[in-house]
Amino acid sequence: MTPQQLAICTGARIDRAREWLPHIEAAMREFEIDTPLRQAAFLAQIGHESGGLHWVVELWGPTLAQRNYENRDDLGNTVPGDGLRFRGRGLLQTTGRSNYLRTGKALGVDLIANPERLAEPELASRSAGWFWKTHGCDAFADREQFVLLTRRINGGVNGLEDRQRLYAAAKDALCITN
Numbered sequence: 001m002t003p004q005q006l007a008i009c010t011g012a013r014i015d016r017a018r019e020w021l022p023h024i025e026a027a028m029r030e031f032e033i034d035t036p037l038r039q040a041a042f043l044a045q046i047g048h049e050s051g052g053l054h055w056v057v058e059l060w061g062p063t064l065a066q067r068n069y070e071n072r073d074d075l076g077n078t079v080p081g082d083g084l085r086f087r088g089r090g091l092l093q094t095t096g097r098s099n100y101l102r103t104g105k106a107l108g109v110d111l112i113a114n115p116e117r118l119a120e121p122e123l124a125s126r127s128a129g130w131f132w133k134t135h136g137c138d139a140f141a142d143r144e145q146f147v148l149l150t151r152r153i154n155g156g157v158n159g160l161e162d163r164q165r166l167y168a169a170a171k172d173a174l175c176i177t178n
Contacts, residue, residue, distance in 0.1 A: 001021065001025060001039075001174075003017040003018040003021050004017070005173045005174065006020065006021050006024065006043070008169050008170070008172075008173040009039075009040065009043035009044065009047060009166065009169060009170035009173050009174070010043050010044070010046060010047030010050070010052055010053050010166065010170075011047045011048075011051075011052040011162075011166055011169075012047065012052040012053040012054070013052065013053075013054075016052065016053040016054060017053065019053075019121065020053045020121055020125070023121040023122050023124070023125040023126075024043075024046070024091075024125050026122075026125065026126075027125035027126045027128060027129035028042065028129060030126065030129055031126075031129035031130060031132060031133040032133065032138075033129060033132060033133075033138070035141075035142070036171075036174045036175075036176045037141050037142060037144065037171075037176060038137075038138055038141040038142065039170070039174060040141075040167060040170035040171045040174050040176055041137070041140070041141035041144075041146065041149055041167060041170075042128075042129075042132055042137070042141070043166070043170045044163055044164075044166035044167035044169075044170045045092070045149070045150070045153050045163060046091040046092060046128050047166045047170075048159050048162050048163045048166055049091060049092050049093050049153070049154075050091050050093075050124075053091070056089060056090060056091060056118075056119045056121075056124045057087070057088070057089050057116075057119045058087040058088030058089065058093060058095070060084060060087060062083070062084070066083060066084075066087065067083065068083075069082070069083030069084075069086075069087065069095070069096070070082065070083040072096065074096075074098075075095060075096025075097060075098060075099065076096050076097035076098025076099070076101065077096055077097050078097070079097070082096075082097050085097075085115055086099075086100050086115055089115065089116075089118035089119045089124070089127075090103075090118045090119070090123065090124040090127040090128055091124045091125060091127070091128035092127065092128040092131050092132075092153060094118060094127055094131070097112065100112060100115055100118065103118070103127050103130060103131070106130050106134070107123060107126050107127065107130060109123060131153075135152055135153075136152070137149055137152060137153070140152060146163070146164060146167055147160065150163055
């Protein structure tokens with residue numbers, strides 16, 4: 001893949017695409033995101049979630065939703081300050097102490113002691129690939145069930161129009177015809 005293709009697929013500026021390309025390609029290899037349909041869907045989703053490979057740390061208001069991250073057992077946020085400490089990071093915005101713990105164990109990194117590491121290009125990319133693989137995203141991509149894929153990644157369909165636009169651009173950039 002070229003930096004130009006990555007820029008098109010993710011909506012990134014060319015300088016960001018150049019910086020991120022080796023990390024994203026390595027993550028796609030590691031987690032077997034290895035068909036054009038899977039790659040197009042993966043790139044569109046990470047492009048949307050990161051605002052074109054720009055935001056790898058959740059912007060913190062805190063908004064009402066972010067304030068509600070505190071004391072959420074489903075996120076494992078049991079210590080005061082966990083909401084901010086374990087806010088969304090990485091290309092797919094891993095959120096919450098328990099998700100950081102699982103992701104860190106899978107990637108061989110202590111993300112509880114060092115949550116900011118999830119914003120580093122290598123780990124941000126690998127965490128997205130790991131999430132994709134362990135949450136069965138290949139099956140949705142293979143069947144082009146993009147709305148269901150978005151629900152799996154986002155929990156809803158926030159930004160669906162932008163995700164679909166990026167997906168169409170990615171399919172075009174990767175020469176996928178159907």
